[in-house]
Amino acid sequence: MEANKRADTTALIFALIAATTMIAQQVAGKATRDALFLSNFDVTNLPKVVIAAAIASITGVLIMSRLLSRVSPITLVPAVFGLSAILFIGEWILLDYQPRVASVILYLHMAIFGAILISGFWSIINERFDPHSAKQRVARIAAAAALGGVIGGVLATQVAKIMDVRTMLLFLSGLHIICMVTVRSIGAPSRIAPIDNAVRTRSAFTVISQTSYLQWMAALMVLVAVMAALVDYAFKAAASAHYQDSESLVAFFGSFYAAIGVTGFVLQSLLGRRILQRFGIGMTIAILPFTIAIFGTIGVLFTYLWSMVMLRGGHAIFANSFFRSAFELLYTPLPPHKKRPTKTIIDVASDRLGDLIGSGLLLLLLFIAPELPTAVVVACAVIVATLALYVVVRLNRGYINQLARSLRKGVVRIEEEDIVDATTQEILAESNAYSEREFLQSKIAAMAHPDDEQHEEDASISEEASQLALAVSDLTSGNTGRIRRALGNPAMDIGLARYLIPLLANSDVTEDARTELRWLVTRIPGQLTDALLDPDMPLLVRQRLPGVLEASHSPRAIDGLLRGMVDETFNVRYSCARVLVRMRHRNPHLEIPRQQVYEAISRELKVSPEEWEGRDMELKMDYATDEEDVNPQFNRGLEHVFTLLALTLDPDAVHLSMQAAFSKDLNLRGTALEYLENVLPAYLYNELLEHLGEDQQSGKSARTLGDIVNDLKAVVRTGK
Incomplete structure (x- = not known):
């Protein structure tokens, strides 16, 4: 058990290092990419290369999605990091001979590999840690990613001061080599759900077309990408008007990304977990489009470089911190056979589709008005942000429904030895001897x-x-x-x-x-x-x-x-x-009056430990299952609490969440806790956690979920 605990800690450490390095590389790479392109081409060519990059990226996504349906992310993603490192070296050589060609290839390279690798990394994290405990780890990993943004911005700025832009490509290659090693060291999931061969061959687009929840997720990513394309154009148009040479642009972009990286790191570290816990996933995701709507309105009224920096900075800060960490949690109710192929489609293909739409809109605006006012572009971004807020509302409703559906339709699969079915147990209150x-x-x-x-x-x-x-x-x-x-x-x-x-x-x-x-x-x-x-x-x-x-x-x-x-x-x-x-x-x-039920539940959870533990003896009944296969936290008091929950919530989901919560299985228990956290008031959920044996504060001596899972693994290994 101690060995497994150390393995989990080691996996988290490697994940933190990988996240920091990966985002540092991405930020530094974007600064280098933008500087090279804008020093070789006019800003009006930006929508064209974005469209080309989007098309190339979608092709890469389709290939990656197909591979992920057959190969585990922990095997595939490190290999892709290695391939990217080799390409950076090739671009370093080409830049000396064909700078314009090299700048376009670099742009396509960053577009194809950047989002795919980030999505693949989060797939590994999502499978490596269970749904409930992942929430705490995701917040820490997102904070590390925000720190990576700071490092990447500083790196780009300092390299621009002492070396030429070409040298930066070698740094980018080295960072991806580090990512390849650390990501592989995270380790494979401790438990991989079997995937039926018939399901394995299904198209990711077929899965999305049959799942409205995934459709809303994809729609949100498209709108966020359209919004980003518009904001990015307005920002770069203002920057290119003030800085002419590539070194100045690299320094400006590096300083900009470093500043927003520091801000994002501080916000994510101090507030990321608290916001998720207090306001939930929906509100956390909504911060990004709400910020664009507010700052965009200011940008329409005051179209200057500072307002564009504020607008683009707000987008970059919240997209890589609050939005990313909250959006990742939307995948937790999905089974691997749905998550693996569709995650890349949603994370990357939807993003690139948004790039296409956003760039197409920019080309249309440039065709209509060659001297396109920046205020018009920003106004379009505000409209898109408003639409995104509407989608967030719909998606937040679908999230809870999907969690319940995952319990009903197989994401939570209860084996016979895990069943603690209160409805099949005899009690003195009723006799089932005869109908x-x-x-x-x-x-x-x-x-x-x-x-x-x-x-x-x-x-x-x-x-x-x-x-x-x-x-x-x-x-x-x-x-x-x-x-x-x-x-x-x-x-x-x-x-x-x-x-x-x-x-x-x-x-x-x-x-x-x-x-x-x-x-x-x-x-x-x-x-x-x-x-x-x-x-x-x-x-x-x-x-x-x-x-x-x-x-x-x-x-x-x-x-x-x-x-x-x-x-x-x-x-x-x-x-x-x-x-x-x-x-x-x-x-x-x-x-049934909801508040009356919640008050009854709160009363049950506040009784003295002696009275709580005495309820099993008070009912004078035998368990209809082997107690060794059941979480030791199980008792009639908890069963009664779940019965009360079924009076106001989905009875099937509550029934299955009770079975999963009493199980020693990590994934079953984690998904159940995730469901309960999103349907119960915070005070009631926290009271319930105490009786489920979950820690409320660091340092609490209660038996942890990891201990339960490690014990179960030990039993499986020894065959006892």
């Missing part, structure tokens, strides 16, 4: 063929006694035969209900009494509710009465169950909640 139909059939048969003892008892009773008095006498006699005879009377009087209720505690006639009371429930819901809430009534009776009220959907019956859900006795609360869940399953339109 009502079977019981009624057996009772009819008993009425048709009474035994000799019952005949003798019938003969001894005076024919003058009233049927009601006889029934009362039988029901209160304590004699099973007499009780069943009274219950067998086809004309049960409503006045006998008060004598029927206590019989629920008699295990010999529980089903008989329950059936009779269900026939009467629509006429006596108030009487049954009073008995349910009566602390002097036997506990077994109170536990079993919810199963009687279940037969009625009258407001009074439902109100009685809701009142029982907050009773002082746990067994009563437990039974009422389970019955309400079954009623809601049969009638999806049944509305």
Whole structure:
């Protein structure tokens, strides 16, 4: 277990180094690329090369996507880093002879490899760490990437001061060699889900076309890319108007990228994780288009270099920090056979499609107005940012739905030994020995063929006694035969209900009494509710009465169950909640007050540890599974909490998330926690985490998720 823990720590260290180096290389490469191109071509040629780069990049994406559906990212991505390093050396040689050709090739090289490698790197991170714990690690890795932006900008600036631009290409090659080594050292996923061969051959575009969630993700990336193309053009047009030679441009771009790198690093380090935890994925993603909308409006009114620097800087800061780290988390509910081929399409192809659209729009504007005002370009960026905000709203809704769908449709796959299914376990609150139909059939048969003892008892009773008095006498006699005879009377009087209720505690006639009371429930819901809430009534009776009220959907019956859900006795609360869940399953339109449920959950989670641990003994029941295969945090108190959650959330998703949360499997548990975090209020989620054994603060001594998974791996390795 200690070895596995060290391996995880080592993987994180290599990931941090790789992220820093990768983004440093990208930032320095962009500064070099832009300087070489703008020193050899006019800025009006920029949309043309962007279109060419987008087409080439999309071709590369299709190849990469196809390869990723067959080869693990941890194998493919380091090899691509190595190929890129070789190409930089070739461009270094070519630049001495054909500078214009070399500048175009460098532009295409950066466009094809840059986004593909970043996407591939995040694929490795996404598979290496489980969905829940990935959120903390992603924030740290994103902070390292932001630091890489600082280093890349400083590197470009300093090299421009002491060497020519050509030397920078060797630095870029060396950085990608470092990336190749560190990315490979991150290691393969500890557990790789099997991919069906039929699924493996499916086109990524087919998968996207059949998944609306992926379509919204792709739409957002397209809009962000269009926005970036417009903002980038406005920024570079202003820069090229102020700086004429390539060294000045490299120094300017290097200083610019260094400044935004520092800002991005500070913001991501101090606020990245907090913003994700407090505001969620949707709000974090929305920061980027909202910033462009605000700064763009300022840029339209004041079209100067400083306003363009502010606009482009805002885009660069938030795109590489908050937006990137939050967008990566949108992939966590997706299974590998969907994620691997489509991630590159969404991350890169959608981005390049946005480049095409943005550059095409720029060419159209330049055709209409050759002296294109920068303010017009910025205004278009503001419009696109507004559309992106709308897509973010839709995507945020789809995110929670996709998490629930991943639990229902196989992303969370529960093996037989992991099942902790409360609905299949017997409790004292209800008996599943017979179905009502079977019981009624057996009772009819008993009425048709009474035994000799019952005949003798019938003969001894005076024919003058009233049927009601006889029934009362039988029901209160304590004699099973007499009780069943009274219950067998086809004309049960409503006045006998008060004598029927206590019989629920008699295990010999529980089903008989329950059936009779269900026939009467629509006429006596108030009487049954009073008995349910009566602390002097036997506990077994109170536990079993919810199963009687279940037969009625009258407001009074439902109100009685809701009142029982907050009773002082746990067994009563437990039974009422389970019955309400079954009623809601049969009638999806049944509305349970959400706030009332949340208050009930909060109450359950705040009881003393002694009372919490004593609930299993209080229910006096056996587990219907091997406890060695179940997370030791499992108990009836937690089961009851998940039952309450099913009253207001998707019951199927809650049911599966309960199974996954109680499992020792890393991915199952992580996905369940991710789902719960996004559907529960923060205060309630934090209270629940304490009972699931999750750390709330650094240094807390609770058993961690990694420990559980490592223990499971150890068991698998030893075969025990």
